[in-house]
Amino acid sequence: MSADQEVSGTAPPPGTAPGTAPGTAPGTAPGTRATAAVLGGVLRDGGFWADWAAAVGLVVLVVIFQAANPTFLSSGNIRSMLVASAILVVLSVGQTFVVLTGGIDLSVASSMTFGAVLFGFGISSGWGVVTCGVLAVLGGALVGVVNGVLVGNGRITDFVVTLGSLSAASGLALVIADGKPVTVVNVALLRLSTGGIGIIGWSVVVAAVVAVLAHLVLFRTRWGTHVFAAGGSAEAATATGISVPAIKIAVYTVCGVLAGLAAILLVARVGAAEPAANTSFLLNSVAAVVLGGVSLVGGRGSVLGPVLGALLLTALSNGLTLLGVSPFYQPVAVGTVVVLAALLTRFRR
Amino acid sequence: MTQPDVLLEASGVSLAFGSVQALREVSLTLRAGEITALVGDNGAGKSTLVRCICGIHRPDQGGFTFQGRPVAFGSPQEARDAGIETVHQNLALVEDLTVWQNLFLNREIAWGWAGRLGPLAVLNRKAMKARASGMVSELAVNVPAVTSRVRRLSGGQRQAVAICRAAGFSSTLVIMDEPTAALGVQETGRVERLITRLRDDGHAVLLVSHNFDQVMRLADQVWVMRAGRCVAGRRIAQTTGEEIVALITGAQAA
Numbered sequence: 001m002s003a004d005q006e007v008s009g010t011a012p013p014p015g016t017a018p019g020t021a022p023g024t025a026p027g028t029a030p031g032t033r034a035t036a037a038v039l040g041g042v043l044r045d046g047g048f049w050a051d052w053a054a055a056v057g058l059v060v061l062v063v064i065f066q067a068a069n070p071t072f073l074s075s076g077n078i079r080s081m082l083v084a085s086a087i088l089v090v091l092s093v094g095q096t097f098v099v100l101t102g103g104i105d106l107s108v109a110s111s112m113t114f115g116a117v118l119f120g121f122g123i124s125s126g127w128g129v130v131t132c133g134v135l136a137v138l139g140g141a142l143v144g145v146v147n148g149v150l151v152g153n154g155r156i157t158d159f160v161v162t163l164g165s166l167s168a169a170s171g172l173a174l175v176i177a178d179g180k181p182v183t184v185v186n187v188a189l190l191r192l193s194t195g196g197i198g199i200i201g202w203s204v205v206v207a208a209v210v211a212v213l214a215h216l217v218l219f220r221t222r223w224g225t226h227v228f229a230a231g232g233s234a235e236a237a238t239a240t241g242i243s244v245p246a247i248k249i250a251v252y253t254v255c256g257v258l259a260g261l262a263a264i265l266l267v268a269r270v271g272a273a274e275p276a277a278n279t280s281f282l283l284n285s286v287a288a289v290v291l292g293g294v295s296l297v298g299g300r301g302s303v304l305g306p307v308l309g310a311l312l313l314t315a316l317s318n319g320l321t322l323l324g325v326s327p328f329y330q331p332v333a334v335g336t337v338v339v340l341a342a343l344l345t346r347f348r349r
Numbered sequence: 350m351t352q353p354d355v356l357l358e359a360s361g362v363s364l365a366f367g368s369v370q371a372l373r374e375v376s377l378t379l380r381a382g383e384i385t386a387l388v389g390d391n392g393a394g395k396s397t398l399v400r401c402i403c404g405i406h407r408p409d410q411g412g413f414t415f416q417g418r419p420v421a422f423g424s425p426q427e428a429r430d431a432g433i434e435t436v437h438q439n440l441a442l443v444e445d446l447t448v449w450q451n452l453f454l455n456r457e458i459a460w461g462w463a464g465r466l467g468p469l470a471v472l473n474r475k476a477m478k479a480r481a482s483g484m485v486s487e488l489a490v491n492v493p494a495v496t497s498r499v500r501r502l503s504g505g506q507r508q509a510v511a512i513c514r515a516a517g518f519s520s521t522l523v524i525m526d527e528p529t530a531a532l533g534v535q536e537t538g539r540v541e542r543l544i545t546r547l548r549d550d551g552h553a554v555l556l557v558s559h560n561f562d563q564v565m566r567l568a569d570q571v572w573v574m575r576a577g578r579c580v581a582g583r584r585i586a587q588t589t590g591e592e593i594v595a596l597i598t599g600a601q602a603a
Contacts, residue, residue, distance in 0.1 A: 222457045223468035225446070229454055232443035240455040241426035265453040299445040 050344040051293040056306035057337065061312060071321055079199040085314035087112075087205035087265045091281055092288035092306040094258030095239075097251040099289050100218070101231040102298025103158035109282035111143040112171035113275060115174040115263030120182030120273025129186050135269075137260035143169050144256020151252065152245030158294070173275040177240060181274040184267055193268040201237025203265050208259065215303040217219045227251060257333035284313050287338040295345065313337075316321045356381040356553050357522060358543045361411035362401060371397040373577040374411065379522065379570075381549050384544065384554040386564040386585075388458045389574035390597055395557050396438070398574070399524055402555070404428035405437040416521070434515035442499045442511055449481035449495040452514050458496040485510075488543060505536025509543060521545055529563065541567060561590045573597055 028235070065072040091108055098105040115136035122132035143165055150161045192202045218224035229237040230247040237244055262281075267273050290296065291312060292305025316337065317330045357379040364372040372394050379385045389395050399405045402413065404422030404602070415431060422428040429559040442451050455467050458477050461472035492506050492513075499507060508528055516521045525544070529537040544567055547554055557562050564571055565585060573581045573596040581596045593599035 016496075220466065220471055220474075221457060221466075222472060224469045225450060225457060225472065226455070228446060228450075229443045234447040236441040236443045237454070239425060239435075239437060241424070241429065242455050299443065308481065317572075347444070 005279070018047055028184050031084055038155045050341075051301040051305070053293060053341045053344050054200040054288075054291040054305050054312050057291065057309055057341075058312040061315050065322065067318075067329065069322045072319060074166060074201050077318070078321075079196075079201065079315055081311075081318050082199070082204045083193070083196075083269075085200040085311050086207040087203070087262045087269065088281065088284055088288060088310040088314060089211050089307050090258050090262040090265065091285040092257035092292070092310045093210055093283040094262075095289050096214070096292070096294055096301060096303060096306045097218075097227065097254045098158070099286075099294050099296060100298055100301055101235065101248060101251050102234075102296075103248065103251070104286065104296075105144075105147065105252065105284060106159065106164065107143060107165040107169055108255060108276040109280075110166045110173070111140045111256050111259035112263045112266060113278050114143060114169040114275045115140040115260040116267050117177045117182075117275050119263060119267050120184065121176055123184050123186075123273065124182050129188055133264050136263040137257055140256040140258070140260025140263060141253055141261070142256065145249065146247030146255040147256070148252030152248030155326070156219075156296060170275070177273070177275040179275060181272045183272045185271070189264075189268040190271075192265070193271075198211060205270065206261070206265065209305050210261070211303055211342060218303060223247075223250070223293050228299055231295075232300070234326060283331075284310070284334065287334055287341075288313055290338055290345075291341045298340075354381050354540035355379070356416060357402070357555075358414045359398070359402070360414075361396070362408045362413070363410040364401060364406060364408045365540075366396060370577055372401070372408065374487070375577075375579040376411075377572045377573070377582060379553055379555055381521070381553050382548065382551055383569040384556055384567035385549050385569050386571040387555060387557045388559070388561070388564055388571060388593060388597060393574040393597075394577045396526060397573055399435070399526055399555070399557060402428070403433055403524055408499040433524065434518070434520040434522070435526055436511045436515050436526065438507075438526040438530070442507055445497050445498060445597050447498055448485070448492055448502075448510055449478050451478045451499055451510060452481045452484060452495070452517065454514075456518065456543065459557065484513055488513055488516065488546060491539060503536065505532050505539055508532065508536070508540050512540070512543055516550070516552060519540075520552060522553045522555065524557075526557045528556070528557065529560065537563075563592055564593070565590055575599055 002109075003278045020219040044291075062073070066183030071077055091112065095105055095108055119132045119136040123129075147161055147165050150156050151158050154161075192206075194201070196202050196204065218227060226237065226242050226247055229240075229242055232245045234244045237247075266278075288309030289301075289306045292302065292307070294301030294306060313334060316333055317327075319334060320330055321327065353407055355378045357376075360376050362372055362375040363370070374395070375398055387395050387398065395576060402410050404425045404427055407421065407423070420431060422431070422433075426554075428435075443454065446454070457470070458473045458480070459466075462471045470488070478495055485492050485495060492502065492516070494508055499510065500511065512523070512525070512528065512579065515525075528544070529540050541563065544554055544556065556564070556568060568585050569583060571583050571588070571593060573583075573593060573595060580599075583596075592601065
């Protein structure tokens with residue numbers, strides 16, 4: 001609260017540069033007391049909890065699960081949790097781009113399935129792994145471009161468009177695969193899913209690179225600023241000459257490309273290209289974004305938040321499995337966590 | 350009195366939305382280095398005229414000359430490029446972005462080596478923050494820090510940021526649509542000083558206002574609109590508030 005008062009208070013007189021950062025305590029109280037006061041204010045601010053729900057939740061879960069089962073934090077389990085989270089991290093980063101513009105991509109998991117099936121189609125046609133990977137990414141990108149054009153230029157609600165492409169993409173996947181999985185046996189793919197550096201698997205490296213690149217693009221480039229502007233206020237963005245439809249097309253394309261990339265990781269992990277629905281990936285990608293403090297109306301959020309959200313959801317299902325809880329309870333736990341996180345965002349200013 | 354060099358001239362501008370004739374052959378002039386006020390009752394066509402000037406609408410008939418050349422802006426961006434900046438009634442700031450991000454929105458400064466990357470140009474945040482601080486303190490704007498989010502600013506501070514952005518990039522004409530409509534007494538005073546300051550710095554200002562005291566205090570010239578027509582123009586020095594009110598209501602013929 002004290003931080004807010006300082007920001008909205010009167011400004012320094014003209015001439016002195018307005019350099020004091022918001023958030024620093026105004027008084028000249030001894031350092032520790034001032035820090036404690038600011039900290040107290042921050043902790044009472046609901047916005048802090050909304051922004052950091054994923055980080056706090058992850059720490060709490062780790063403490064609980066480790067207390068209940070000491071193998072939770074063994075290097076082997078950490079390794080498998082990280083590998084298990086890689087696909088979700090990639091999908092959540094893609095979802096983040098879309099949600100930052102105030103949209104939502106319900107087709108993200110179906111695009112991944114579509115990409116995976118294209119990969120399998122390539123394999124059964126006798127093409128190389130690299131060609132199949134490119135095909136998967138292009139397939140995801142295609143769904144993304146169609147989503148973006150319909151939302152941006154067609155001015156149809158994000159929800160309706162991507163609900164439609166969810167159905168269309170998973171249908172096309174079934175058509176192309178004729179409903180049957182294609183087994184993919186390949187040394188490079190096997191290494192992608194099982195190899196790595198120490199406890200960091202290669203798929204985790206891929207996910208980390210995606211997250212870092214996404215962060216740099218969003219926070220350090222001109223286009224990234226325009227994504228936030230288009231989501232924060234489409235009207236204001238348009239008034240400054242930013243093309244909101246072009247931004248929409250771009251974010252859906254980014255999300256589609258990342259879904260295609262996730263398809264490669266999925267095929268490597270499963271060892272087959274299946275036309276399966278993968279609906280839990282859709283729910284979890286939205287859940288990770290909400291947990292990560294990205295505003296569902298757009299204009300506000302980070303990349304680190306959704307990444308932590310994806311890790312939290314993976315830790316949650318891993319921990320529940322370790323504790324011997326029936327897997328039927330996992331969707332219940334995920335749903336509860338997500339709604340609680342969404343509730344926190346109501347206190348944000 | 351300043352020299353009567355005409356900056357912007359509207360001649361016979363008409364615009365209809367379906368069967369509603371919003372503007373009927375509006376003709377007026379704006380002089381460089383002056384504050385020109387545009388007054389009129391609700392629905393008289395003030396905002397529509399402003400939108401024609403800043404490139405949002407295109408007139409059905411008639412047109413504008415700006416700095417001696419006939420112009421027809423197809424988009425707000427073209428008007429901006431020509432040096433016409435607009436502070437809209439709804440402010441056009443992005444609340445979740447910081448002050449400096451708003452000041453440089455779609456005009457971001459990129460690093461030299463990465464400037465040619467187009468949309469992926471890498472931002473020089475340091476330079477933008479420094480220049481934003483400069484712009485803000487130059488106009489003596491009471492904005493706390495350029496790193497604060499606009500959401501945390503008061504109405505007057507937001508208006509100041511919007512005006513700062515309009516004035517900051519070598520614009521010749523700054524259009525303001527009801528800049529103090531939503532502000533308290535003190536904040537109105539601050540924004541009025543800012544408007545005077547813009548004129549003193551050499552910008553021409555077109556001020557749309559409902560507040561006659563404000564018009565009498567600030568403007569050099571006033572144009573009165575009624576039912577889509579521009580019915581009268583007066584030098585402020587040669588008119589009174591009563592006369593302007595009479596012109597707006599139609600009690601006095603031009």
